[in-house]
Amino acid sequence: MREIAVTDDARQIHLNLFLPTTGHHEASWRHRGARPGEIFSLSYYREIAAIAERGKFDSLFLSDHLAVGRNYEFGPGVHLEPLTLLSALAATTSRIGLIATASTSYTEPYNLARLFASLDHISEGRAGWNIVTSWSDAASGNFGRTERASHTERYARATEFVEVVTKLWDSWEDDAIVADRASGLFADRNRIHEVDHVGRYFKVKGALDVARSPQGYPVLLQAGSSVTGRAFAARYAEAIFTAQQDLAEAQAFYADVKTQARSYGRTPADIVILPGLGPIVGDTEAEAREIERELNEATIPQVGLRHIAARFDGADLSSYPLDGPVPLHALPRPDDVQGAKSRSQLIYDLIEREKSLTLRQLLWRLAGARGHGTVVGTPEQVADRILGWVDRNAADGFNIMPPYLPGSLADFVDKVVPILQDRGRFRRDYDGHTLRDHYGLRRPANRFTGSRLAS
């Protein structure tokens, strides 16, 4: 395994903040420390980003759904658009990476390429793109589609989309702008390239109307964990947001993706793997459990049941008693599910693994981080959980999902991060300036520069 991942004890970890509106716990907004009235205020996100930057996080990340959340009556189902919010946060922060989710299904490559290139310029090299193919019916209805594309079709389009976008990002070579006042030459036409793409899904002439950005390309991220999703990630992703609750499964995923990457001519270090983790931190374990209990009791069972229905093609468990056993027979098998297969599998595995769970207990288990891992305990326990997985080659760091904001992020930053730093495993200050610097990723070469020099 040594070739697949460095097992050096001093291996530095990476931390990303997954930043939703009020927090990741289903009942986050009802917590007394939450601020649901501020979810459209820049000042609120500015405060949160400042806490994450004080904690020296590599990056923060916004998800996106292109539709109102299905439980909008019982929690935030609306949010600021990611690229605009991150652009504003680029002006209020100086080092933290800024990652936006954007779909390859409902936008044009030219539009997306320039939005991200622009964010990368504005932030001086801190942009990342979390590539999603979008699977919800709700989203497709907002874009005039009567039925959503199949899983395979979506990934075929995503593959071509990424090829076009990266080509557009290369279309202006790094030194294409000359700006020579004396001669009047602004740009060197030999270093500017039309992409002339004609494919199955897209036809794009180019060049891009934004010069090549500080990172060359914004960092490419991905979250799909199905077979197709993993292959796509192994080929393109430079960081992966994954959902794993079980150490052995996380190790298998980690090894699989890093091995697959080789077949695309990449090295294991080219991909940073970050499982989601919802941390509830207390000064004692009892205090942490009490915070968890309080949040769980504020959940509304209907919301959790709808989440399960959404993951399992509409399966309705609402007629089963909440304090009875989980009716596994009423759920379709994950292989038969059309949507996000990997998340259905994860829930299915959890039910099979812990046969004594009641339906209510299952809902509570999912309420913390929607199927992602959670950890409830003292700062030491949380730090141990994080380093334990990294040391066992299950992760390169974590996608931190605070149950409510800004309180549980501040707890993590003030109590857990110092332990990680004292153990020599996490930066005390930023060394580099770009998101690629933080993640230890190379700046991509420009496909046109080599061929121009060779010709």
Place this chain on the structure above:
Amino acid sequence: MREIAVTDDARQIHLNLFLPTTGHHEASWRHRGARPGEIFSLSYYREIAAIAERGKFDSLFLSDHLAVGRNYEFGPGVHLEPLTLLSALAATTSRIGLIATASTSYTEPYNLARLFASLDHISEGRAGWNIVTSWSDAASGNFGRTERASHTERYARATEFVEVVTKLWDSWEDDAIVADRASGLFADRNRIHEVDHVGRYFKVKGALDVARSPQGYPVLLQAGSSVTGRAFAARYAEAIFTAQQDLAEAQAFYADVKTQARSYGRTPADIVILPGLGPIVGDTEAEAREIERELNEATIPQVGLRHIAARFDGADLSSYPLDGPVPLHALPRPDDVQGAKSRSQLIYDLIEREKSLTLRQLLWRLAGARGHGTVVGTPEQVADRILGWVDRNAADGFNIMPPYLPGSLADFVDKVVPILQDRGRFRRDYDGHTLRDHYGLRRPANRFTGSRLAS
């Protein structure tokens, strides 16, 4: 005419900064005060926005082209994407309005609606949308279109686009978010509306995934001046960026649009008309002329000739002597031009009006502000030009186009603005907070609120 425009001598004027990369003069980037190496730096635009806000400008505005500028070898043909840059500037400014150009031809209404609603939230009500239909072949090639749509077709699509977008902006009523921690009710479903639009160009289910923004709708702006463009503007625009060099023509345009607005049930005060004006300010008239001469002599004739070709369907004047008469016969008549008819007309009229112009002189006349009005003189002369047009019902204020940045903007702010303030015609400080406040525009009612209450 009294009904059409208030002629009160103390009428307050409006000022918008039209903010390109290095300035509006064709040779701006070659000026010693220009900073062409910083056109992708947020700090550069932050500095410019701060100067405009110090000058109490109503707003600043970014144009957009969705393609590399045709003269990219001889001047900036690339730029930051407007919505990302304005979002960043929302965080660095506090009062100035932020207007982005966005096309109705190459994006989806759902995407555009949420980007602008988000900018309006982030800026606390300072967003504006300059609606363009995009006419260039270069843009269409970047979006897989083999031929561009006709003028009529583009406006038909734009009309439906605006209807869908405004409906989406209404889909969450202002008080739809309840966020009642005690009951667990986050949003009131009776105040949230699917738009269920099915039209000729778009099919959009809704609701929007962004709550209704501070201004209800971002301010709607338009720049088209053709017959179709004017009708569209009279119906939808709340502010108009227009290009007028001649007082009488500007008066006719002003009267026409304000009169047409009535037929859509609007009042003249519902539309703010802002012609473009490129000011070159000197402490003496001679000094201003010297700045102009220096800029004009730095132009490259090839660039101006290409601009003319682009306005006149490719007409090539490069074989005519620069110091000979303008070969008007070599240009198609503006009525026969497919692109931006109004700008071709404006150039045509200028040539007919000033028959003694040489070709070089014509190029210089257009180099200052690409056909928009220019004024070269002392601060008093520039202030007189501005107030003269406002007092004669040719404008409600101006779209200020500094020849180079940040220098000529700073000159305008430091020398001309104080005169306008001393004459009691321009604010000494901001009264309101939103762009609607600055322009004196009403906040739009929500189409759903009334019908909900009535039913």
